[in-house]
Each structure stands twice: as structure tokens, then as C-alpha cells.
Amino acid sequence: MLPKFAGVTAGTKDEALSWLSSLKNPKIIAGGTDLMVKMRAGKQYSHIIDVAGISELLGVTEADGRISIGSATTHARLSSDGFIVRNARSLALACGLVGSPQIRNMGTIGGNLANASPAADSIPPLLIHDAVLTLEARDARRKVPLEEVIVAPYVTSIDGKELITSIEIGPLRGYREGYRRVAKRATWAISRLGVAFAIREENDRFLDVKLAIGSCTPMPFRAKKVEDLLKGAPKNKATISEAIRMALEEIKLISGIRPSYAYKLPVLQGILAEVLRG
Amino acid sequence: MFIGQDITRVDALDKVLGTAAFAHDLRKDGMLFARVVRSSRPHAVIKRIDVSAARALDGVVKILSHEDIPGENLFGAIRKDQPFLAAGRVRCKGEAILVVVAATEEVAQRASDLVRIEYEDLENISDPFLSIQSPVLIHDGGNLLSHRKVIKGDAAKGFEASDLIVENTYSTTWIDHAYMETEAGLGYLDDRGRVVVASSTQNIHYKMKEISRLLAIAPEEIRVIQATTGGGFGGKLDVTVEGYLALAVWHTKRPVFMRYTREESLLVQTKRHPLYIVYKTGARKDGSLTAVEVNIVGDTGPYNSYGETVCLRAAVHATGPYEVPNVLVNSRVYYTNNPVAGAMRGFGVPQLALAHESQLDEIAEKIGMDPLDIRMKNALKRGSLTATSQVLNHSAGLLETLKAVEPFWRERRKEGPGSGFGLGCMYYGIGNTGISNPSSCYLTLTPEGRVEMHSGVCDIGQGSDTALLQILCDALGMEEMGIDLVRGDTDTSYDAGSTSASRQTYISGMAVCDAAQKLKKYLKEQGYYEGKSLKDIYRAAADSGIPIFDGHFDPPTTAPDPETSQGAPYATYGFATHMTEVDVDEVTGVCKAVRVHAAHDVGRAINVSNVRGQIYGGVAMGVGLALMEEFIPGKSESFDNYYLPTSMDMPEVEAIIVEDREPTGPFGAKGVGEPALIPQAAAIVNAIYDATGVRMRRLPCDIERLKLALEKNQEENKR
Numbered sequence: 002m003l004p005k006f007a008g009v010t011a012g013t014k015d016e017a018l019s020w021l022s023s024l025k026n027p028k029i030i031a032g033g034t035d036l037m038v039k040m041r042a043g044k045q046y047s048h049i050i051d052v053a054g055i056s057e058l059l060g061v062t063e064a065d066g067r068i069s070i071g072s073a074t075t076h077a078r079l080s081s082d083g084f085i086v087r088n089a090r091s092l093a094l095a096c097g098l099v100g101s102p103q104i105r106n107m108g109t110i111g112g113n114l115a116n117a118s119p120a121a122d123s124i125p126p127l128l129i130h131d132a133v134l135t136l137e138a139r140d141a142r143r144k145v146p147l148e149e150v151i152v153a154p155y156v157t158s159i160d161g162k163e164l165i166t167s168i169e170i171g172p173l174r175g176y177r178e179g180y181r182r183v184a185k186r187a188t189w190a191i192s193r194l195g196v197a198f199a200i201r202e203e204n205d206r207f208l209d210v211k212l213a214i215g216s217c218t219p220m221p222f223r224a225k226k227v228e229d230l231l232k233g234a235p236k237n238k239a240t241i242s243e244a245i246r247m248a249l250e251e252i253k254l255i256s257g258i259r260p261s262y263a264y265k266l267p268v269l270q271g272i273l274a275e276v277l278r279g
Numbered sequence: 280m281f282i283g284q285d286i287t288r289v290d291a292l293d294k295v296l297g298t299a300a301f302a303h304d305l306r307k308d309g310m311l312f313a314r315v316v317r318s319s320r321p322h323a324v325i326k327r328i329d330v331s332a333a334r335a336l337d338g339v340v341k342i343l344s345h346e347d348i349p350g351e352n353l354f355g356a357i358r359k360d361q362p363f364l365a366a367g368r369v370r371c372k373g374e375a376i377l378v379v380v381a382a383t384e385e386v387a388q389r390a391s392d393l394v395r396i397e398y399e400d401l402e403n404i405s406d407p408f409l410s411i412q413s414p415v416l417i418h419d420g421g422n423l424l425s426h427r428k429v430i431k432g433d434a435a436k437g438f439e440a441s442d443l444i445v446e447n448t449y450s451t452t453w454i455d456h457a458y459m460e461t462e463a464g465l466g467y468l469d470d471r472g473r474v475v476v477a478s479s480t481q482n483i484h485y486k487m488k489e490i491s492r493l494l495a496i497a498p499e500e501i502r503v504i505q506a507t508t509g510g511g512f513g514g515k516l517d518v519t520v521e522g523y524l525a526l527a528v529w530h531t532k533r534p535v536f537m538r539y540t541r542e543e544s545l546l547v548q549t550k551r552h553p554l555y556i557v558y559k560t561g562a563r564k565d566g567s568l569t570a571v572e573v574n575i576v577g578d579t580g581p582y583n584s585y586g587e588t589v590c591l592r593a594a595v596h597a598t599g600p601y602e603v604p605n606v607l608v609n610s611r612v613y614y615t616n617n618p619v620a621g622a623m624r625g626f627g628v629p630q631l632a633l634a635h636e637s638q639l640d641e642i643a644e645k646i647g648m649d650p651l652d653i654r655m656k657n658a659l660k661r662g663s664l665t666a667t668s669q670v671l672n673h674s675a676g677l678l679e680t681l682k683a684v685e686p687f688w689r690e691r692r693k694e695g696p697g698s699g700f701g702l703g704c705m706y707y708g709i710g711n712t713g714i715s716n717p718s719s720c721y722l723t724l725t726p727e728g729r730v731e732m733h734s735g736v737c738d739i740g741q742g743s744d745t746a747l748l749q750i751l752c753d754a755l756g757m758e759e760m761g762i763d764l765v766r767g768d769t770d771t772s773y774d775a776g777s778t779s780a781s782r783q784t785y786i787s788g789m790a791v792c793d794a795a796q797k798l799k800k801y802l803k804e805q806g807y808y809e810g811k812s813l814k815d816i817y818r819a820a821a822d823s824g825i826p827i828f829d830g831h832f833d834p835p836t837t838a839p840d841p842e843t844s845q846g847a848p849y850a851t852y853g854f855a856t857h858m859t860e861v862d863v864d865e866v867t868g869v870c871k872a873v874r875v876h877a878a879h880d881v882g883r884a885i886n887v888s889n890v891r892g893q894i895y896g897g898v899a900m901g902v903g904l905a906l907m908e909e910f911i912p913g914k915s916e917s918f919d920n921y922y923l924p925t926s927m928d929m930p931e932v933e934a935i936i937v938e939d940r941e942p943t944g945p946f947g948a949k950g951v952g953e954p955a956l957i958p959q960a961a962a963i964v965n966a967i968y969d970a971t972g973v974r975m976r977r978l979p980c981d982i983e984r985l986k987l988a989l990e991k992n993q994e995e996n997k998r
């Protein structure tokens with residue numbers, strides 16, 4: 002049973018922002034695929050502001066070589082959007098693996114980020130695309146890199162009066178890009194491990210590698226040290242082994258040793274080997 | 280002819296249109312809502328219950344405890360050992376303590392949350408091996424619920440005569456039934472003041488008797504109706520909401536509705552028994568089995584439910600469907616403070632299939648024999664002696680199921696590095712084990728010129744209503760289905776026994792045949808087969824009273840010998856062979872069941888689509904049992920963290936129907952409900968071995984267990 006709350010439907014972004022600033026204990030809802038579960042478990046809000054129908058928050062646009070994704074765009078849309086498939090393939094793949102078809106039809110990219118789960122499938126791909134969030138309040142607007150938005154598992158630096166309005170990413174062209182994930186069953190499962198990668202290579206040499214790992218550390222992270230190591234390095238067994246060693250090292254540095262690593266680290270090792278070998 | 284045809288199910292239209300009234304859909308004007316207050320402790324003495332805050336809540340009508348029970352506070356299908364409402368002591372988490380009845384479901388819930396209970400914890404016996412040693416007794420009689428033995432020949436001599444012996448330990452865990460519809464029902468008083476309960480159930484007459492004991496009123500004063508039921512698999516055999524509803528109605532004199540949330544259902548409903556199996560097999564170099572010795576330890580939780588049944592059934596099926604001259608089985612089931620384990624599709628046999636099928640593959644490999652050949656060599660067939668020395672006089676089509684799968688087996692080809700194939704065989708006694716388990720029904724005629732079948736069989740979605748109608752039509756030689764079905768109501772039907780043990784097609788089908796014979800004789804005398812219409816027959820007979828034609832069947836069985844379990848515990852057995860192809864990703868530990876060939880000897884398929892449906896569903900459950908389903912007490916709270924297979928995890932299934940007709944069954948039919956599941960997990964585990972060289976002896980073989988086993992195997996190979 003859900004706790005009592007009042008629901009308001011915002012028709013425009015400004016309306017949503019004005020509700021957000023004036024109500025006492027409001028919460029944004031888009032798809033509700035995370036929020037409803039939390040509320041059913043007892044989480045209380047005075048008002049639920051529905052932003053799912055606000056046209057300013059929907060869709061994918063391109064300007065000045067950057068891609069802007071409306072925060073209320075669904076996973077289903079992103080998984081099949083031709084532009085995303087061509088320019089951010091890992092994101093399309095990851096969004097296509099979120100939950101079930103029903104969840105993908107309801108759940109939104111903005112909601113996935115605001116929820117900030119360590120296992121959120123959309124985050125590793127957004128990290129390798131250097132995503133920047135636009136956060137708006139009634140009389141303020143700021144742009145924050147995704148890495149700075151998520152501060153702890155399920156905790157963000159987004160103010161209660163702020164709304165994620167869009168997510169800006171850079172396209173990756175000429176990269177071999179993808180998303181690999183492992184889950185306890187074929188679909189409708191939380192990822193046990195997620196790896197987003199984009200690799201540009203030439204003549205047996207890595208030119209540029211972007212790598213982000215989810216479901217492994219308290220927050221999905223961009224493996225920058227590994228990326229630096231691989232930049233310009235010859236594509237051979239030794240490089241790949243060293244890259245994997247470094248990635249595992251980095252994980253242990255972030256979160257120490259966890260019981261789940263008995264499974265996760267060997268699997269990550271295997272996946273990274275496959276991904277880097279191509 | 281209706282038998283063997285794909286007759287559209289009689290319940291199909293209502294279900295497709297959404298008009299079928301499931302238990303969750305039941306409503307009555309002015310109805311109240313009930314919620315159960317449950318124990319938060321696994322084992323404790325209740326020191327104090329404070330309901331003052333709950334009672335003060337607006338809308339709360341009654342809060343009932345064990346002291347409000349007018350009759351007996353104990354129920355149980357096998358033994359009356361489980362309280363409806365805890366009387367001073369709780370023996371597992373989720374045990375019912377109070378029933379709150381309120382004007383709305385929300386108030387009932389809020390009031391339940393306001394009840395304060397003080398406990399004094401007792402030792403939590405969380406494991407059957409602890410239970411064996413613990414001085415703490417869960418029940419006065421001790422912690423051993425049941426010990427059954429199967430002794431045939433001389434196992435020690437059998438091992439001496441063997442060329443090789445294989446011994447291993449296997450274990451399984453709790454599995455939830457996970458029916459689509461959680462437990463629910465509506466209780467009310469009828470015009471005559473009788474207590475009526477309509478619920479989602481697998482057995483109406485049993486529940487009528489339990490309510491009768493609970494309220495200390497005659498069974499005739501109680502009416503139990505089966506609402507359209509969204510699945511059972513054994514979980515709705517025990518009393519669920521029915522007792523609380525009856526008690527609430529008895530006290531309030533008003534209609535009362537209740538339904539379990541999914542979380543509640545997961546917490547409190549019975550589970551498949553975790554079994555620990557030490558299995559020793561002896562064989563000769565030619566592959567023939569010389570002896571089997573099995574030690575089974577089961578965790579039944581704090582109450583019997585069907586624990587004794589599982590104990591015995593696991594024991595008598597322990598050898599699998601093979602001729603084994605020397606058998607020694609010790610099967611023991613212990614009380615613990617874990618979830619109550621009860622009936623769950625197969626009563627212990629799927630767990631044993633994991634063991635006997637893995638053992639057989641291991642022997643085959645050691646002597647260089649093909650897994651199919653070793654099964655054919657040892658297969659039970661007509662004239663064989665089972666582990667209980669029962670002579671299989673009748674239908675015994677295991678070899679035919681092996682032959683049906685043989686072409687696919689011989690032509691199998693590994694697609695890639697993770698590809699593997701496995702076989703699993705099983706046999707399963709149809710009906711209850713070595714005890715009387717009759718079914719009755721009756722037939723009559725209606726003024727509209729139709730036959731009316733009164734059936735107490737609970738169709739829980741498997742299709743028994745349709746199958747029984749098909750049997751009746753053919754038994755009467757009707758050309759059209761001119762039958763009205765009156766079903767699932769203790770007021771209008773005889774006791775058909777529970778929908779369990781794969782028994783309804785076989786046993787109730789025979790009861791229908793019995794009644795049909797009597798009606799047919801009558802119709803013959805009345806000239807029906809010479810063209811006289813049923814309407815005319817009815818009219819002519821109306822003055823003297825339309826006769827009622829009773830049907831009855833109780834399968835011929837013998838009680839197992841108390842020391843050796845020797846005897847004929849079942850009148851007939853189902854047989855099956857599954858062949859499963861898997862694809863294992865060694866990097867991630869993900870195992871995908873790719874393709875299944877499932878051949879089942881069902882005696883005779885009354886409704887081919889229904890039989891196939893059972894096989895598809897059985898395979899799905901087998902995939903869950905093998906690869907992911909695991910109820911972890913205290914952790915598995917919802918389907919968020921209890922993983923069931925989805926359609927994406929389903930292999931392609933080819934269902935192959937083998938019909939070795941059973942002379943004692945209706946038109947040769949046996950049962951298929953549980954057999955459909957039993958060999959699948961074993962076939963998957965054998966396929967994983969074929970793919971990876973790793974033997975998974977503990978279920979589920981989920982991605983983490985499989986990956987760790989693969990890692991370990993790799994390291995051992997390096998050395």
C-alpha cells in the first residue's frame with residue numbers, strides 16, 4: 002500500500018520548477034519505476050510532480066556537435082533511437098537491457114540518474130560519453146558533469162528544488178563501442194556487472210580507449226588510469242593483461258575487497274579481455 | 280471422439296475475456312478485510328501482546344487470537360501439528376499470531392503494524408543438522424519428523440559384486456511455488472447462516488474438514504467453494520486464508536475478504552524441501568547397476584505440512600527409474616525453525632532426480648559408456664521390479680521415451696566451446712503413496728436434455744475440467760459435448776481428493792468413467808442410443824425422480840512395509856526422458872538452456888495441448904530449479920530478489936508424447952503434472968558437465984556458483 006500523497010501533473014518545465022520550489026516535500030516522478038517501489042516500501046512525500054508529459058524534457062536533439070537528451074526520454078526510446086544507436090551505441094545497448102519492456106517503456110534516463118543506483122545500466126555509457134547534466138531550479142540553472150552529480154550510492158548532489166532537464170553527451174564516431182553486462186537471468190534483472198567501452202584502434206595499436214564499469218564499486222566509475230595506459234599502446238597480450246591488472250587494482254583501491262568480488266573480478270577480467278581483444 | 284483431440288478448454292473464454300472471477304476478484308457488499316499479524320522471530324516465546332493502539336484505530340472491527348478459536352487450533356494435511364494462530368510460541372518467521380479484521384484493507388494493515396509483541400527468543404534451529412544434535416525440541420516428540428527406509432536385497436553384497444562405486448553428495452534449497460495468483464479468498468454467512476469460504480485452493484473437501492475442526496461445527500454447516508485459481512503447484516494444498524476467513528466470519532457475522540501480498544506469500548507459504556543427499560551407486564563394467572545406497576536429510580521447517588510425504592516419496596523414488604537389485608535408503612526429515620516446507624510439484628522426487636541422474640552419467644563416463652545406453656540398459660520396463668519390489672505389470676514406457684529422444688541424442692553436435700548436452704530420466708508414482716486416495720463424482724440429467732457432471736476436482740489451471748469432460752463424453756459415446764459442469768463446490772459435489780500428486784486425470788478420470796458406465800447402462804435402457812433424446816428421457820423419468828449416478832475410484836496400492844517400504848505404493852507410474860542442450864559462457868558463468876526434447880509416457884494424452892502445456896511449464900520450472908531459484912530466509916522478500924526464469928530464459932521445447940496405455944486408467948491415461956518438471960534440472964546439470972567438465976551437485980547452479988566452480992576446475996587442471 003502506498004502512503005498518502007497529492008499528485009500534480011506539470012504541463013511545462015516552468016510549471017514543474019515552480020511546483021518544486023513552492024511545495025513543502027515534493028518529489029519528481031517520470032516513469033516511477035524506482036520511485037513507486039520506494040514509496041510502496043514506506044517513503045513519504047507530500048506531492049508527486051509528474052513530468053513525464055513535458056515536451057521540453059522529451060527527445061534527442063543535436064546542436065554544435067553535442068547531443069542533448071531530454072531527461073524524460075524513456076529507455077525504450079533511447080534503445081531504438083537511430084541517432085543514439087549511431088553516435089552512442091553503448092547507451093542504446095544499455096538502455097535496451099534495463100528491466101523489462103514494461104520498465105523500459107516507463108522508466109526514463111533522468112530517473113535512472115536521479116536514482117543513482119550503483120547498478121544503473123545507463124551510467125557507464127554516459128560516463129564514457131562525458132555526460133553533462135543540466136539542472137534547473139525556478140531561478141537558477143547549472144551544468145554539472147555526471148561524475149560530480151553522483152556522490153554516493155543512491156545519493157546525488159542535485160538539490161531538492163532542482164530538476165534534471167537534459168543530459169548532454171558527446172558523440173563517439175570511429176570507435177568500436179558497446180556495453181556488456183552480466184545478470185542472474187536473461188532479462189529483467191539488476192546487472193551484476195556492466196562494462197561500457199569505446200575503442201579507437203589502428204594497425205594493432207590502441208589510439209583511444211574509453212572504459213566505464215558499473216555494479217562493481219559504490220558508483221559506476223570511469224577507468225581513467227586504464228584509459229591513459231592504453232592510449233597509443235600496442236594492442237597485444239602484454240598490454241591487455243596490464244590494463245586488466247590495473248583495472249582490478251583501481252577497483253580494489255576504490256572499495257577494498259568485497260565478498261562479491263570472488264565472482265565479479267574474475268568475470269570482469271574475462272569481459273575486459275574480450276572487449277579489448279575485440 | 281473427444282479424447283486425444285485438442286478441445287478448447289472450457290475455462291478459456293472466461294479467462295481470455297477477463298470475466299473469470301479469481302479469488303482476488305471476489306467481492307460482497309459490506310465486506311470487511313482481514314490481515315494477519317505475523318511473527319518477526321524464527322523461534323520465540325510470546326511474552327506479551329499489546330493490541331491497544333491497533334484496537335483504538337478507527338475502522339478496526341475485531342482482533343482475533345488463538346483464544347478466540349472455538350474449536351481446535353491445529354491443522355495439517357498429514358498430522359495436526361500447525362496452529363492456525365500461535366498459542367504462546369512461534370516456531371518460524373511469519374507464523375500467524377493474530378487476525379485483524381477492519382473496514383478497509385488499509386486500516387487492517389495499519390492496525391497490524393500497530394500491534395506490539397514482546398518475544399523471548401529461543402534457539403533458532405536454522406539447519407537440519409543442528410536440529411539432529413540440538414537439545415532444544417521444536418515439538419515435544421523430538422526434532423525428527425519422519426524416518427523412512429527402503430530395503431531391497433542386500434546393498435553391501437551388491438557393492439561387493441560391483442566393479443566400480445561412485446559416491447557423492449547433492450543438495451537443493453527452498454523453492455517457492457510462485458503462482459501468478461497469491462493466496463486469497465472471501466468468507467461469508469449464507470442465507471441459512473452457514474459459513475461459506477470461497478478461495479484459491481487445490482482441495483475443497485479437505486478445507487471444509489479443517490474449518491469444521493477449527494470452528495467446532497459440523498462439516499455440513501460449512502461450504503467451501505473453489506474460486507478460479509491462478510496456480511497451485513502444491514502451495515494451496517495446506518490451509519492458507521481459509522481458516523482466518525472462517526474465524527473472522529464466525530466472529531463478525533459479516534463477509535470478510537483477504538489476500539496475501541506477494542511478500543507475504545513468499546514469507547509464509549510452504550516451500551520445496553531442501554534435501555541433502557549422500558548417494559552411493561555400484562555398477563558392473565557392462566553398466567548394469569548392482570546396488571544403490573542413499574542417505575537423505577530433509578529440512579521440513581517447524582511443521583509437518585507434507586514433510587512425511589516428501590520423506591517417503593523421496594525414499595521410494597531414490598533409485599530413479601532403473602532396475603537396481605540391492606537398495607538401501609534412509610530418508611530422514613527434521614523439524615527446524617526455517618520456512619515450512621511442504622508439497623511442491625514432485626514431493627522430493629526432483630531433488631532425487633538430480634542425484635540419480637548425475638550418478639548414472641558419472642558411471643557411464645567411468646566405464647566409457649554412452650549416457651543414453653546406460654539408461655536403456657537399466658531402464659524399468661514391463662515386468663521389472665522397482666526399488667520396492669513392485670512388479671510393473673502395466674504401462675511402463677521409459678524405454679519408449681528414451682527411444683523417442685534417441686535420434687536427437689545420436690545426432691547431437693556441439694555448436695561451440697560452451698555447448699553441451701545432457702539427459703535426465705524419471706519415474707513418478709501417480710497418486711498418493713501407499714494410502715487410499717479415492718475420488719468420487721456424480722452425474723445426472725437436466726430438463727434441457729444435458730448431462731450434468733458434479734465434480735469436486737479443483738482445476739488450478741492445469742485443465743482437469745476439460746480433460747474430465749472429454750473422458751465423460753467418450754465414456755458415454757456422445758457425439759457433441761452436451762455436458763454441463765457443476766464444479767468446485769462442497770455443496771454440489773463429492774470429495775475428489777486434492778489436485779496433487781499428478782492424480783486427477785488418472786483417479787478422478789476413473790471415477791468419471793465409473794459413473795459414466797452406470798449412466799450409459801441407464802441411457803441404453805431408456806433408448807438413448809436408439810435415438811431418443813435426453814430431453815425426452817428426462818421428461819419420462821421426471822415423475823419418479825431423476826436418478827443420480829455415482830462414480831468412484833481408489834487406485835489399488837499397498838501400504839509400504841514400515842521397515843523396508845516394500846510393496847506397491849502406486850497403481851501406476853509416469854515415465855519421462857528429457858534431453859537438454861545448454862550454452863555456457865565460461866567468462867560470466869551464465870548458462871542458457873537452449874533446446875529441450877522432452878518425451879513423456881502419459882499412458883494416453885486426453886488433451887494433447889494440455890499435456891504439451893504441462894511439459895512446457897515443467898521445463899520452465901526445471902530451468903528455475905536448476906539455474907536460479909533460491910529462497911533465502913530473511914533475504915528473499917519479493918520477486919525483486921527471488922529470481923524466476925522469464926520467457927527469455929526458456930529453451931525451445933519439443934514435447935514428445937509417448938502413449939503406453941495404462942489398463943487401470945481412463946482410456947489408458949496416467950498423469951503428467953509433476954513428471955513434466957522432475958528430470959529437467961538433472962538434464963541441465965548433466966549438460967553443464969558435458970559443456971565444461973564441471974559437476975554441479977548443489978542447486979541452484981546460478982551464475983556465481985557456476986563461475987566459481989569453473990575457476991576452481993581451471994586451477995585444478997593447471998596443477
